[in-house]
Structures are given as structure tokens and as C-alpha cells.
Amino acid sequence: MADRQRFPIAKLPGFAGIALLTFVLLYLPIVTLVVFSFNEAASISRWEGFSLRWYQAAFENSQVREVSIRSLWLAATAAGIATVVATMAALGTTRTSRFPGQTMIYALINQPLMVPEVVTGVALLIFFAVIKVQSGYTGMGYLVAAHTAFCIPFAYLPIRARLETMDLTLERAAADLYADPLQTFRWVTLPLLLPGIVAGYMLAFVISLDTVVITEFVKSAGQDTLPTYMLGQLRRIVTPEMNAIATLFLLLSVIAVTIFFALSRKRA
Amino acid sequence: MALVNRAGERSSTPGETLTDRPPSHRWNWLLCAPALTILVLAASGPLLIVLVYSFLAPGSFGGVSWEVSLEGWFRVFFSRDIFDPEIVSLNRAHATIFWRSISLAFQTTVICAILGFPTAWFIATRPAGSREIWLFLITIPFWTNLLIRTFAIQEVIRNQGLINTILIQAGLVEAPLQMMYTDFAILLGMAYVFLPLMVLPLFAAMDKLDLRLLEAGYDLYASRWQVLKEIVFPLVKPGFIAGSILVFIPAIGAYVTPRLLGGGRNMMLGNLIELQFGQGRNWPLGAALALTLLIIVLVALVAYIRVINRQEVAQRG
Numbered sequence: 406m407a408d409r410q411r412f413p414i415a416k417l418p419g420f421a422g423i424a425l426l427t428f429v430l431l432y433l434p435i436v437t438l439v440v441f442s443f444n445e446a447a448s449i450s451r452w453e454g455f456s457l458r459w460y461q462a463a464f465e466n467s468q469v470r471e472v473s474i475r476s477l478w479l480a481a482t483a484a485g486i487a488t489v490v491a492t493m494a495a496l497g498t499t500r501t502s503r504f505p506g507q508t509m510i511y512a513l514i515n516q517p518l519m520v521p522e523v524v525t526g527v528a529l530l531i532f533f534a535v536i537k538v539q540s541g542y543t544g545m546g547y548l549v550a551a552h553t554a555f556c557i558p559f560a561y562l563p564i565r566a567r568l569e570t571m572d573l574t575l576e577r578a579a580a581d582l583y584a585d586p587l588q589t590f591r592w593v594t595l596p597l598l599l600p601g602i603v604a605g606y607m608l609a610f611v612i613s614l615d616t617v618v619i620t621e622f623v624k625s626a627g628q629d630t631l632p633t634y635m636l637g638q639l640r641r642i643v644t645p646e647m648n649a650i651a652t653l654f655l656l657l658s659v660i661a662v663t664i665f666f667a668l669s670r671k672r673a
Numbered sequence: 674m675a676l677v678n679r680a681g682e683r684s685s686t687p688g689e690t691l692t693d694r695p696p697s698h699r700w701n702w703l704l705c706a707p708a709l710t711i712l713v714l715a716a717s718g719p720l721l722i723v724l725v726y727s728f729l730a731p732g733s734f735g736g737v738s739w740e741v742s743l744e745g746w747f748r749v750f751f752s753r754d755i756f757d758p759e760i761v762s763l764n765r766a767h768a769t770i771f772w773r774s775i776s777l778a779f780q781t782t783v784i785c786a787i788l789g790f791p792t793a794w795f796i797a798t799r800p801a802g803s804r805e806i807w808l809f810l811i812t813i814p815f816w817t818n819l820l821i822r823t824f825a826i827q828e829v830i831r832n833q834g835l836i837n838t839i840l841i842q843a844g845l846v847e848a849p850l851q852m853m854y855t856d857f858a859i860l861l862g863m864a865y866v867f868l869p870l871m872v873l874p875l876f877a878a879m880d881k882l883d884l885r886l887l888e889a890g891y892d893l894y895a896s897r898w899q900v901l902k903e904i905v906f907p908l909v910k911p912g913f914i915a916g917s918i919l920v921f922i923p924a925i926g927a928y929v930t931p932r933l934l935g936g937g938r939n940m941m942l943g944n945l946i947e948l949q950f951g952q953g954r955n956w957p958l959g960a961a962l963a964l965t966l967l968i969i970v971l972v973a974l975v976a977y978i979r980v981i982n983r984q985e986v987a988q989r990g
Contacts, residue, residue, distance in 0.1 A: 415798040415884055417791070417897060424795030427788045428807075431814055431868065434825035437835055441828070451838065490708040497704030504698035510705050513712050520720070521926025521970060523943040527963040528719035530950060531726055534736065554715035557708055608816065615818045618928045618943070622950070632820050639824055639933055648828075651821045658817040666812055670805065 435655070442648035459649040468634070469650060476614060476631040479545070483552035484560065484609035490553075491560035491609075492602055499568040517555045525555070526622030533623060543625045551623045555616060556609035563608060563669050567601025600668040607665040611658050720967075727960035735954045745957030749965055767945070774942040775969065777860055778925035782871075784864040785920045786913070789871035793912075796872070797879035808876065815869035822866045823933050830858055830934075854936035862930040867923060871916035878912025879905075914981055921977075922970055942966050 442460070446453035463469050498510060517525065533547045575597070579589040617632040624633060631654060638647060730742040749767060754760035796807040814822060829835045830852040837849035852858050882905070890900040906913075928943035935941065940948075942962065949959030 415794075415887065417794060417901060420791035420794050423788060423791035427792045427868070427872075428810060430788075430865070431811075434829045434865070435814070435822065438821070438825040438828055448833075486711075490711060493704040494708040497701040501698070501701055504701055506698075506702070510709065513709055513717060516712065517716050519922065519970075519974075520716075521922055521943070521966055523926045523928045523946055524720070524723075524963045524967050525716060527946060527950065527959060528723045529715065531956070531960065532719035532722050535722070550711065550715040554711050557712060561708070611816050615816075615820075617820050621928075622947075632818065635820055635824070636929065636932070639820075639827070647824070651818075651824055655817060655821055659813060662813055662816045663809075665816070666809055 438648055439652050439655070442645055442652040444645050444648075447644050459645040460653075462644075462646045463649045463653070466646070469631075472629050472631045472634040475545075475628070479548055479552060479630060480610045480613035482549055483556050483613045484606050486549070486553045487556035487560045487609045488564075488602060488606040491557050491605060492564050492598070494557075495561055495564040495568055495601075499565055500573065514558050514561055516558075518558050522616075522618040523622075525551075526619045529619065530622040537625075545628065547623050547625070548620060548628060548630075551619050552613045552616060555619060556612050559612045560605035560609040563604040563665070564598065564601040566669070567598055567604070571597055604665045604668040607661045607668075611661045611665070614654070614658065723960045723963055727957055727964055729957050731955045731957050735950070735956060737956050742957065745955070745961040748955075748958050749961045770940050770942060770945050773856065773939070774925050774927075774966075777856065777863065777941065778921050778927075780860055781863040781867060781924040782917050782920045784860070785868050785871035786917065788864075789868060789875055789916060790913075793872045793875035793879055796876050797882070811869050811872050811876075815873055819866050820929055823862055823930050826862050826865050827853070827933055830861065853934060854939060856935070856939055858934040859927075859931050859939060859941070862934045863924050863927055866930060867920045870919040870923075874912040874915035874919065875909060876912070878909040878915075882908055910981065914978065917977065918974060921973060925970060925973070926966055 441452070443455050443457065444452055445456040445458070494510070494514065498507065529547075529551050533551075537543055537547075571594075576589055576593050579593045580586075584592065615632070617636055620630050620633050621636065624630070629637070631650070635647065635650065726737055727745050728741055728743065729737040730740045730744060732738045748764065750764055751761050752764040752766075754762070792811070796804060796811065799807055827834070831837070832849040832851065832853065836852070837846075840846045841849065852861075886904050886908070887900050890904050895903065925941075926943050927941055928947060931939060931941040931944055935944075943966075946959050946962045946966065949955045949962065953959070
């Protein structure tokens with residue numbers, strides 16, 4: 406690794422410049438957004454002093470409170486279910502000889518990544534409209550199902566990656582010491598796999614929080630989530646209250662991503 | 674308890690699978706079953722219903738009426754005269770939107786590649802310690818909210834936004850530059866939000882690259898450009914393909930970015946599709962448009978991979 410620095414061969418002319426420019430371009434808008442959430446004035450481009458009034462406004466806005474709680478609940482639930490089924494699927498598809506149908510399983514799991522979100526949204530809108538008419542149920546179940554399906558590949562990938570780097574000898578040792586398969590799983594496999602599972606959950610949680618298009622198509626009346634609420638508001642005149650909400654939202658994502666990053670870069 | 678013992682007999686844990694695995698893969702399937710059920714019910718299966726709906730007639734208040742009709746697919750490409758339905762012409766509005774979507778998605782992919790390649794290279798060639806930090810800096814926007822990042826770019830390019838405020842205060846322009854609600858704004862927004870999707874797969878490919886190969890190239894009197902073209906590009910190509918696909922697919926199906934930055938007039942396919950389920954109330958047309966988008970994505974994927982592979986054959990031959 407240290408070799409990389411000593412040899413100038415890895416240096417390509419202009420690359421570092423473009424890279425640094427890219428990082429500036431990536432962070433400039435985000436930093437601007439965060440800075441102006443603390444603006445005293447109602448303007449989101451002219452700075453008039455530090456203030457927390459827009460955060461206060463956001464907290465006092467009952468609609469914002471309602472959609473935020475709904476978003477967090479939805480993300481926690483969908484990510485939870487997605488992580489459990491993705492963990493099972495990862496156990497079922499790794500550390501095994503190839504079996505017939507495996508390619509199909511991969512295709513199904515990765516499908517939400519390959520199909521544009523708007524197409525999935527349309528498909529779910531049509532499908533759920535039929536069920537809504539037949540069953541009369543219009544609750545949150547549809548959003549939970551849609552988000553869970555969408556989150557599965559994101560939960561699956563880090564868990565599978567973790568499983569693939571895990572050492573099998575410990576599990577063999579447990580089996581040699583007369584642990585039955587369930588005990589082996591509970592006391593050996595699961596603790597070793599846990600960082601992958603938590604990373605998968607974090608990712609699924611963030612993805613669910615991020616999902617706008619599918620939610621927009623699937624939600625019934627009064628089921629706005631924070632992103633769909635923001636999408637509706639952003640077409641009107643925007644005050645720094647929006648910046649404050651976005652900043653808090655961003656903070657939540659950053660925390661989840663940090664946990665994900667720390668866990669998934671850790672070697673098994 | 675009986676269940677547990679049964680599970681024990683069939684060796685459900687991977688620990689034993691390597692030593693005495695039974696020939697059947699029943700356990701693999703059982704473990705995958707819950708995930709597959711959810712995916713079939715709430716992701717893959719409904720796509721088939723879209724196919725059915727695209728061949729039905731629109732209902733008067735949204736939805737469909739159950740009679741077979743090709744009108745949905747017909748209207749994807751053609752429009753009928755308001756006064757005389759027999760007069761048929763190419764649907765220019767749709768053609769414009771198709772072209773805008775394809776061309777903007779393509780341009781977005783190119784911009785992301787031009788900026789992403791050096792960025793990924795930069796990260797991959799950092800010393801071990803600081804590399805993690807750079808990687809983290811690119812991971813944050815990768816997983817954070819697309820809507821918020823679109824909002825952030827909107828704040829920068831609005832008429833009263835950051836760029837125009839600076840330009841006006843500096844006396845460079847008198848009236849704000851109109852950047853919002855143009856194709857340029859959509860392109861800028863998409864390149865901005867999808868860039869990390871290009872950088873990360875490229876980084877993953879470059880991370881595995883053996884730098885001694887570059888050294889060998891230089892020893893054999895290759896120029897920097899030759900090393901880049903003959904050694905680096907072929908080896909990181911899988912990452913480049915993955916990155917391009919990851920950028921192109923959400924870009925061509927983009928909905929949020931054109932809606933916020935393009936406004937009502939600069940629609941992309943995603944917005945046109947949504948329109949059919951909202952104000953348009955033409956579900957079969959919306960279904961046909963959604964499938965057309967899916968077909969474009971699939972054709973683009975297959976064509977892209979074939980072109981890349983052909984280049985490889987040509988290079989070897």
C-alpha cells in the first residue's frame with residue numbers, strides 16, 4: 406500500500422485537479438443548503454445573521470412532524486423486514502455449490518436496481534389499485550410492501566459480502582463440539598454476521614427514507630412521507646424552513662451512512 | 674421441538690454444507706422464499722399487470738375498462754386529429770420527450786464518466802489512511818437523499834440563487850441568468866446527483882488494479898496516454914460498465930430532477946408517464962409508455978454491453 410505513494414506512476418496529469426474540483430462541486434450545494442438553514446432572514450440566498458428560527462418553525466409545523474414520524478416508522482419497518490428476509494436469502498445463496506435457479510434468484514433480488522423506479526411505481530399503482538378495490542384496505546401495508554421489496558437488494562448486498570469473507574472453520578469447530586445447527590447459527594454464525602446485518606439495515610433504512618417516486622405512486626390520501634411532502638412544497642416559494650428540514654434529514658442519513666461505512670469496511 | 678430436530682437433520686447451517694451436503698437444495702430455496710415472495714408480489718409480478726393494462730381501453734375517470742385495445746400503444750407514437758380521428762400523425766410531443774430523455778441520460782453518463790474517472794483514480798491512488806476519508810466523502814452523497822441534493826442544486830442555480838447573486842453583485846450580469854426550467858438545469862442536476870454512482874464502481878475496479886502493470890508499461894517505453902489506454906482502461910472496464918449502467922438507468926427514468934429543475938415544459942419520460950396516471954387519466958397509455966421506457970433501458974443495456982465486448986475483440990485481434 407505504501408508503494409502507491411512512492412511510485413509516481415499512478416499519477417496521471419490533471420486527474421487530481423479534476424478530482425478536487427469534483428469534490429468541491431459535490432459539496433458546495435449541500436454546504437450552501439445547510440448554511441442558509443441558519444439564516445435569520447427569509448431569504449435563501451442573502452445572509453442576514455445566524456438564527457435557529459427556521460428549525461423552531463419546522464418543529465412547530467405539525468404537518469412536518471406528522472410526515473417525519475410516518476417516514477421514520479416506514480423506513481424502520483420496511484428496513485427491518487427487508488433485512489430479515491435478505492439475511493435468510495444471503496444464507497441461502499452463499500457458501501453453497503451452484504444450484505439450478507440461482508441465476509433467477511439473483512435476477513429477482515437485483516430487479517429493483519435494474520428497473521427504473523417510475524416503472525416500478527406505475528406497476529405498483531396499478532396492482533395495488535386492483536387490491537384496494539377488491540379488499541377495501543387502504544392502510545400503510547401497501548407502502549410497507551413496496552418499500553420492503555425495494556430495500557431488499559440494498560440489505561442483501563452487504564450481508565452477502567460479509568458472508569463471503571467469513572471463515573468457515575469456526576462453524577465447523579462448533580459442529581465438532583456437538584453444537585446442533587441452530588446453536589451454531591445462534592452462537593457462531595449470527596455474531597460474526599452481525600456487522601453485515603447492521604450495515605444492510607442501515608442501507609435499507611436510508612434507501613427507504615430516500616424513496617420518493619415509488620411512494621408518490623403508491624400512497625393513498627393522507628399518507629405523505631417526508632420526501633413526498635418536500636416534493637410538493639418545493640414547487641412553491643421556498644423559505645429556509647425547507648433548508649432546516651432538509652438539513653435534519655441529511656444529518657439522519659449521514660449518521661446511518663457513517664455506521665454503514667464503518668461496519669462494511671471492517672474485515673471479517 | 675420437532676421442527677428444530679428436522680431442521681437439524683437437513684443441515685440448515687452453512688457450517689455443515691461443505692462437509693455433508695445433501696444433493697437437494699431445498700434449504701437454499703426455503704431460505705430465499707420469503708425474500709422472493711415479497712419481490713414477486715411488490716416488484717416483479719406487478720410488471721406483468723402493466724403489460725395487460727397497456728392493451729386495455731382507458732376508463733372514463735382513470736383506471737381501465739376491460740376491453741382489448743391497441744390505442745394505448747398507438748398513442749405512444751402517434752396522435753389523432755381532434756376533429757377527425759382518422760387523420761393520424763406522428764406524436765411530436767412524445768417524440769421530443771423521448772429524444773430529450775435519451776439524449777439527457779446519455780449526456781449525463783458522459784459527464785459523470787469524464788468527472789468520475791479521474792475522481793475514482795484520485796481516491797484509489799491515495800495512501801491507505803487518507804483513502805478511507807476520500808472514499809467516505811464520496812459515499813455520503815452516494816447514499817443521501819436524492820431529493821435533498823436536487824433541492825440543493827436548485828438553490829444554487831435559481832434566479833435568486835447562489836450563482837446569480839454572486840454574478841449580479843460582482844456586476845458581471847445585470848439580470849439573473851435563467852438556468853432553472855431548462856434542459857441544461859436537468860442535465861446539471863442529474864450529473865450532480867448521479868455522479869457518485871459512477872465513481873464508486875470505478876473505484877472498486879481501480880482498487881484491484883495491480884500498479885506493477887503500469888510500471889511494466891513505462892519500462893517498455895509506453896507514454897502516459899498509452900498506459901492509460903492500453904493498460905488502465907481495459908482493466909477497469911467492468912467498473913466503467915457498471916458505473917455507466919448505474920447512471921444511465923435512473924437518468925433515463927428520472928422523475929424528481931426534471932420535475933423540480935425542468936418545470937412543466939421540459940418533461941422527461943418519467944413525468945410523461947406520471948401525467949397519464951394523474952391529470953391525463955389514460956392508464957393504458959401510461960402503462961404502454963412505462964413499458965417503452967423499460968424496453969429502451971433493456972435495449973440500451975444489451976447494445977452497450979455488445980459494443981464494449983466488440984471493442985475488446987477488436988483490440989485483441
